[in-house]
Amino acid sequence: MIRLFQDAARVLGMRCDEHAQLMNRELESGLTRGERVGLWVHTRYCRGCRGLKRQLAALEAMAGSLRRAVDAEPGLPPEVRERLAVRVRTEAEK
């Protein structure tokens, strides 16, 4: 509990540029509960950081759309697979 308050207080003492870096870190490696609380409180009253949070969420959603589009693409066409099989087999045996 003490750690939670310490983390939240540390985050609340940060500047907006540091909050921006913290939001990016959240997407990569996650934050502690206290850091999340501090960030949530800050974004409640900071318009700039709230806008950044929304932008990052929109970017994640777009990346998700692109991921689904790539996943839905057809795989190797049979004729390409056949050509590649012959070529890589020959090269691999060299």
Added chain:
Amino acid sequence: MLGTTPEQVEAADADEASPVPSPGPGSEVRRALVESWLRDHGDALWRYAMARTRHPETAEDLVQSTLLAAVSAASVVPTPAARVWLLGVMSHKIADHYRAQHRRPSAGAPHRTDDPDHEPADAPGQGRFTAHGMWVRAPAELPAPDARATHAEQSAALRACMEKLPPTLDQVFWLREVMGVSADQVCASLRISAANLWQRMHRARTALRECLEAGGEGGAAERGSGEHRGGEERRR
């Protein structure tokens, strides 16, 4: 565990005087290995190559060169992580492909984000922030998910901006966010630290947000060399 990293594959490729070290697997094993990769991971490699180049002949060349480079360097039978490792090899091949096609114009070009020392615009005291770390201009609204723009339109907008990213940023963003490779696996595959990956992702997101905010016209384009790699598709 694979015995070689994608960077070592690149190094082996580049060293034409001494092609492949002999202690690797024998030709029978190599053939079986490359056939199994083509069978099990060919579709994933093809989708990745097609998504990046949108050109079937280039994609076919990339799949072939990836498989051959990988089998030349693999010293032991792969684990289930083979797909991620192969995607890592392919990401280097794709970066090489674009470097060969579009040499960056001038080393002194402003806002080059492929400079490893370049700080992102969100870094303290830079870009959108004052010297005191306050916003100069609040980030604007991007197209909201499930709003008027369809998923296809959103994908196209993002892809257009990604094509303007420098190769080092483009590579990690594709692997992490589009191909769904975990952070640990990207770090292992590209042989970079977690901090380096985090920094690259931060820079990529910053450039992409700015590009999207500018409607696909600014941001990443200014931050890279000014060349648009999507030009490959248009020229064909």
